[in-house]
Amino acid sequence: MKSKTKGLPHIYALVFIFMVIMALLTWVLPSGQYTRKDVTIGSSTKSVPVDGTYAQMDKIGEDGKDVRQGLFGLFVAPTEGVQKSADVVAFVLIVGGAFQIINSTGAIMTGMKAIVRKLGKFNILVIPISMILFGLGGTTFGMAEELLPFYMIFIPLLFSMGYDSMTTFLVVFLGSSVGVMASTVNPFSVIIAQGIAGIVGNPQLGFRCVQFIILEALAILFTVLYARRVKKNPESSITFATDMEWKKELVEQDAGKTDGTMTNRQKLVIVIFTVCFIIIIYNLVVNGWYMDEMCAVFLMMGIFSGIAGGLSMNEMACEFVNGMKDFVYAGLIIGISRGILCIAENGMIIDTILYSLVSVLRSVPLWFYTTAMYLVEVVFSIFVPTTSGVAALTMPVLAPLTEFLGFNPEGAVTCYQYACKLTLMLSPAAPVTVAGIAMCRLTFQQWWKTIWKFVLLMLAVTIGFAIISSRLPM
Template structure:
């Protein structure tokens, strides 16, 4: 055999490796957690309910009988995860249905070629405006889970401006989560965490504003750097040559501006859509609307657009269902991610993990203690993807521990907020992240390639501010 043949064979074998599908990865994560329920000691904290908030009692951890997740329970946990994530799953599906009808009417094509074109030479300004707007909505808690519904808008803009799907999703999703991860006025989880730690609601806002500004600036600059990278080389995208993997937004690449109609009917459809989105934002702010109302809003948009666009009732139904079908893969993965928490809860391992993390922090210096809280919160968030869920379990343990370590409770709360924040956008058990990837068609592994450097930048920013908080005894206490 020639040397060329010998060297060619290993290369061919190597090229056959394929990254596991996201469902496969999550399945094995869930399986490992289920196996752990047989060997890791089970335990629980005692809990107390005050009003609508149930919190753990520090020092009350005790062992309980092992609660292993059996063969049948493991598979039913997947169904339970799907049921628990149902609001987000339906939001994703109905978003796809509404977008399909908007495309069918021709309104989206008209918008692309006759409105968004003016931003071609002012891309940095566009990124700044959109990211800043969504960051304000994120830091106040108005847009969190429902950011998924706005992703198709980002994809439409990205295709028009010759960006890839990553940029389209990032401007909206990372804009919102740069604000939410460095939250200033979000009632949940920040407000709840401060209440549990017996701090004045939204106290310490000065330093939090500085953290928020740094998170937002870092995000905008990172996205713009990536856009410049796309312009420098055809292979600058983490998506390779397939810049828009999602089949939900297949627009006509060969259409010219002159060939695309832009009628009064199109303008009316988009006006109704825009007013509906504004109405949801108002409802979220004043009436505390959430996923259910946004899902209903997309049903309304689909019906209104179809009627105004002159579609028959059967056409509206079939187009809506076809749009939903395009996002089934990504929608169901949200429930798959949620089943990991279901398994840990059934196996009574969450409190065991929290108790172990608290013991690791005891006896540390104030700075190392704050850093330990920060890292522990980030690690725990991979198991408890809900920020509020993590707070009601972890804050009651960390608050008295912070007193013993001469760390202010304000620092302890911020360590939890930032810890869960810096991993939010790479966490495979996050239903929101999986929903965003479902709506945009971006594979999880490729998203992590894009997101990991920014997550590290966020981590460093958080680390610096926590050290500052310890140094200035950030209070009030």
């Protein structure tokens, strides 16, 4: 169709550009390492740097291995990234296949039509209610890859209500991301950071709950205002052209599958779907489930739903393959984007970046320290696009430094959790972000153009929260 497009490159091209830049940095920046020690947080162990132990190292080691990443290292990185993200990629593909089996029964679409009919003129309430639930998932257990199935549910639902694909991305992704940003008991963000920093318990939990309420309310207000504008004038949507084509596809897929009345088989599919999700959420929070366990339940969900929906074994297999096709785009970009970090690790420049940024922090004026620490975390999150990875690298150094300067070390945790997630919301190197954008058929240019004002608001508010956190009594 369109042979030429203006603006940012395709997501895959953008990730490759980031990998090229990172490979070049391995030639420009000195290589170096901190001495590391293992720290146990809950049931997991993290290797963290020890402050004051950084030492530069030669680019070519005694074994003759050159850590600088050349052309071959650049093209090996995507494969290495996919291998290191194998559990997530497998999760995405299995979820895609399982959901296609469920979708082929017509239960989801019929159920959504019933919801829209019952809500009537109040159907916009779907947005705040859903965002609150996603936000709670983010603030409690760091809902991230678990979001992918919900895009496939909310896209046809919100289309049928007169909204666009960007509204879907805002409801699902922004709702959860703000929850992760304002983490209260999220083990992959605030808890792991406090554990590495040596902070016992969660001393600012009350304050963190207040932050979550304020930030999630702002996110809901922003999304509702955007959705109302799109519904009032559909052509004002930044995704209007692509959404028109997508809506045609959904109509064709739905043709003949449902007349709007839910059958007993479809009701049974909805029951299976609901029970399986309750099982997943409960075990995520209580038993620390991760990809393997969730994959198993999603696979059971798909097979049992197919049986309940009256599909034959061959029909389920064909639908499973078709579903995986739709998720390959999102699954592979998760793995390939991990290659950016692989290049930095192989070139041994991560610790050099950390050492340089901490050296700058030690010399800034005290009144500016918290804001400077926030900005340092932003920079570091660009190079290490995972919340737990940034925590493991920065907290052992920044938390003691913050306390040494007379501030509450919780301020370092607060800076980290906001700066890291806010950066990952915008970064083409962040796997969950690029996967969600791919699922909603958006471009980064469309996402940035939509969200930039909200990001500036979040930046100002969260820096304020970080300043308060660092100055509260210890």
